[in-house]
Structure formats: C-alpha cells, structure tokens
Amino acid sequence: MKIKILKGTNQIGGCITEIGTNNAKIIIDFGEDLPDVSIKENNNVPLIEGLTYGPKKYDAVFITHNHQDHIGLISSILSEIPVYVEKTSKEIFNVVNDFMGIRETCRTINMLAEIPVTIEDIKITPYIVDHSAYNSLMLLIESGGKKVLHTGDFRNNGYKGKYLKDTLKKIGKVDVVITEGTSFDRINKENMTEEELSKEAYEVMKKYNQIFVLQSGTNIDRITTMYKASKKARKLFVEDIFIANLTKLTKSSIPNPLTFEDVYTYIPLKRYINKDSEFYYKYIEPFNKKNAITKMFNNDYVLNVRTSMINDLKKFKDKGLITNACLIYSMWDGYLKKAEFKKFLKEVKELGIDIVYLHTSGHACINTIKEMVNILKPKIVIPIHTTNKMKAKEIFKNSVILNDNEGVEI
Numbered sequence: 512m513k514i515k516i517l518k519g520t521n522q523i524g525g526c527i528t529e530i531g532t533n534n535a536k537i538i539i540d541f542g543e544d545l546p547d548v549s550i551k552e553n554n555n556v557p558l559i560e561g562l563t564y565g566p567k568k569y570d571a572v573f574i575t576h577n578h579q580d581h582i583g584l585i586s587s588i589l590s591e592i593p594v595y596v597e598k599t600s601k602e603i604f605n606v607v608n609d610f611m612g613i614r615e616t617c618r619t620i621n622m623l624a625e626i627p628v629t630i631e632d633i634k635i636t637p638y639i640v641d642h643s644a645y646n647s648l649m650l651l652i653e654s655g656g657k658k659v660l661h662t663g664d665f666r667n668n669g670y671k672g673k674y675l676k677d678t679l680k681k682i683g684k685v686d687v688v689i690t691e692g693t694s695f696d697r698i699n700k701e702n703m704t705e706e707e708l709s710k711e712a713y714e715v716m717k718k719y720n721q722i723f724v725l726q727s728g729t730n731i732d733r734i735t736t737m738y739k740a741s742k743k744a745r746k747l748f749v750e751d752i753f754i755a756n757l758t759k760l761t762k763s764s765i766p767n768p769l770t771f772e773d774v775y776t777y778i779p780l781k782r783y784i785n786k787d788s789e790f791y792y793k794y795i796e797p798f799n800k801k802n803a804i805t806k807m808f809n810n811d812y813v814l815n816v817r818t819s820m821i822n823d824l825k826k827f828k829d830k831g832l833i834t835n836a837c838l839i840y841s842m843w844d845g846y847l848k849k850a851e852f853k854k855f856l857k858e859v860k861e862l863g864i865d866i867v868y869l870h871t872s873g874h875a876c877i878n879t880i881k882e883m884v885n886i887l888k889p890k891i892v893i894p895i896h897t898t899n900k901m902k903a904k905e906i907f908k909n910s911v912i913l914n915d916n917e918g919v920e921i
C-alpha cells in the first residue's frame with residue numbers, strides 16, 4: 512500500500528489522505544480549512560486531478576465524520592466517485608445543509624459501524640469512536656496483508672470514551688497509524704470529561720434565571736451535558752429548532768423534544784413561515800406541540816442559541832424575558848476569530864447578558880494517543896491534523912514526519 516498525505520501534515524482540519532494499491536486508490540476526508548488556518552470566510556477547494564477535475568483517478572472517498580473540516584468539500588468531488596459516510600452522520604449533515612440552504616450534488620453511500628466496504632483489493636472497516644461529532648469513525652484499511660488505521664478525530668473524554676480501549680483491542684496490531692495530533696501543541700494534561708463539564712455547567716446555571724448556550728449543533732455529547740446540568744438546576748430545557756432536528760436523528764438516549772417529556776423546542780415561527788412547505792412539514796411541524804415560547808415566560812430556562820438568533824434575543828429583552836442571564840460559550844475558541852462570532856458576542860454583552868466560557872476538547876490528549884499506539888503497536892506513526900508534528904518525534908520513536916504531498920510505501 513502507498514500512503515500519501517495530500518494535505519494536513521501541518522494544520523488542524525482540512526486533512527486529505529490518499530491510500531492506494533496497484534489496483535485502487537481511495538481518499539480519506541475532504542473538508543474545509545478551519546478559521547485559524549484560513550481567515551478567509553470562503554474556503555478555496557483544493558484542486559486535485561482525478562478527484563475534483565479531469566478524468567477520475569480515485570475509486571472512492573471515505574469520510575470519518577461530519578465536521579466541516581472533514582466533510583465540508585464533498586460537493587466538489589467528481590460525481591462519478593462514490594463518497595462513503597456513516598449513516599446517521601450523513602443524516603445530520605443533510606439537516607445542517609437544509610437549514611443552511613445548501614444543495615449537495617455528490618453521490619454518497621451509507622457506511623455502518625464495523626461493516627467492511629471493499630474497493631478492489633482494499634478493505635475498509637469503520638469503527639465508531641468518541642469525538643465531538645456523533646458517530647465519528649476510525650477507519651481500518653487493509654490490503655495485501657497490511658493494516659493501516661486512520662484515527663480521524665477522536666478522544667476518550669466524551670460519553671463513548673469508555674469504549675475506546677475495547678475498540679482498539681478489537682482492531683489489534685496494525686502496520687501504520689495515521690493519527691490526529693490536535694493536542695500536540697497543547698500542554699499535556701488530561702481533558703475534562705463531559706460529565707465534569709456538566710457539573711461545571713450546573714454551577715453556572717444555578718446562578719442565573721436564563722441561560723443561553725452557544726455550541727456546535729452537531730456536538731451531540733454537549734447537548735446531553737447541558738441537558739443534565741439544566742435538569743439538576745431545575746430549568747426548562749429548550750433546544751432551538753435546528754438542534755431539535757439534529758437530536759431527533761440520534762438514539763433515544765439523547766435529549767429530544769419528541770422523545771423526552773421535559774425537553775422543549777424554540778421555534779422562531781416568523782422566520783420559517785416563508786420557507787417552502789416541504790421544509791415546514793419536514794422540520795417545523797413535528798415540533799409545534801413542544802414549542803416552549805409561552806412556557807419560557809413563566810420559567811427559568813436553558814436555551815440553545817445560534818449567532819443567527821441575535822434578533823430573537825433582542826426580542827426577549829424587550830418582552831422582559833431576560834432578567835438575570837448568561838450565555839455559555841461552549842465551543843472551540845478558534846471560532847472567535849470569525850467576524851460572525853465576534854459581532855454576536857458583542858451584541859449579547861450589550862443586552863446585559865454575562866458570557867461564560869465552558870468547553871472541553873473533542874481531541875485526545877497526548878496520553879490517550881500514547882495509549883492508543885501502545886495497543887495497536889504500529890511499525891510507523893504518521894501525525895496529521897496538527898500544528899506541531901515534530902512533537903510526534905518526541906513521543907514515538909517510530910514516527911514518520913511528512914510534509915504535504917509526501918508519502919510512505921508499506
């Protein structure tokens with residue numbers, strides 16, 4: 512097998528990995544650069560011959576998870592190349608696109624956990640792994656008796672973290688690990704778990720009457736974390752209509768207005784009344800009975816917000832619905848570089864709402880990466896998705912440090 516990192520040896524996000532044999536060639540992940548890499552709001556799509564233009568040279572693309580930095584550019588893949596995405600992960604991505612008004616053109620095929628896909632002489636087996644995106648995957652790639660594990664993004668401090676070791680043991684010994692190294696430029700300390708974060712959120716929530724949570728809608732673990740804290744603090748838990756539609760796609764253990772008695776939704780009806788009826792019946796109508804608007808006048812509440820909801824917050828203020836409020840900023844601080852977030856937080860402050868930062872990483876700390884490598888015992892470790900790849904040299908004697916467009920053959 513030939514492994515080549517087309518992009519992402521020196522940046523977090525936007526990583527593209529090529530793996531090929533004499534018979535087939537696949538790509539793993541095709542997403543956007545994160546805002547700290549490219550301050551430009553519009554990402555340039557990397558032009559890759561045979562993938563985005565010209566006669567096709569690749570047989571398939573595999574996506575590890577639905578974060579924009581891994582899946583965000585799949586629409587620019589040649590339509591004759593199939594794109595494999597985990598089933599629920601893809602459904603979540605579709606809802607995100609529908610809400611953003613994006614129509615996608617590529618041909619996707621569902622992947623299911625631990626069901627292998629075969630592309631000529633390459634076998635790809637997806638394993639569900641803990642990360643801040645629901646049903647994220649590690650991919651085991653096998654060909655000619657060799658095994659390569661691509662970790663995607665992963666961690667063990669979320670609700671699925673307890674399964675990581677068992678999953679790795681199931682995968683067993685491999686020849687190569689291509690690992691994310693997001694935490695290589697951070698101080699080596701254990702990440703706070705989602706459980707611990709929930710306790711901190713409770714401490715914040717009990718001090719306020721109205722709590723707004725700004726988080727990534729696709730970070731399903733975090734929704735559970737905030738729900739637990741809200742319940743303990745005896746607040747009404749309200750998911751905005753976007754998040755309500757995302758949690759609807761997940762397992763029944765995830766808080767959702769349709770399956771949880773005590774979870775409500777906030778529907779800014781005026782905004783959606785002009786949407787076409789298909790959108791309305793698909794995304795709004797099912798939640799009408801759980802609309803929290805009147806309940807919010809009589810209760811303390813926790814409400815998920817998005818930057819596009821600033822006018823809703825202003826309206827709440829005018830109606831006396833904001834008296835002693837805070838906004839919990841619960842996402843990566845790198846997004847603060849985006850003009851959209853800066854403006855939102857400034858306006859939130861002007862409404863007299865306190866801002867509290869509460870977050871924990873979606874990425875494995877160095878010790879967890881070491882533990883992973885100890886179990887898999889690879890001959891070679893290749894770091895990607897990092898701004899400090901040389902750290903891998905310090906940690907692993909057998910690391911191979913690549914530049915973009917460089918590769919190894921095994």
Ligand SMILES: [Zn+2]
Nearest residue numbers: 524578580664
């Ligand atoms: Zn990533």
Ligand SMILES: [Zn+2]
Nearest residue numbers: 576578644664
């Ligand atoms: Zn990710």
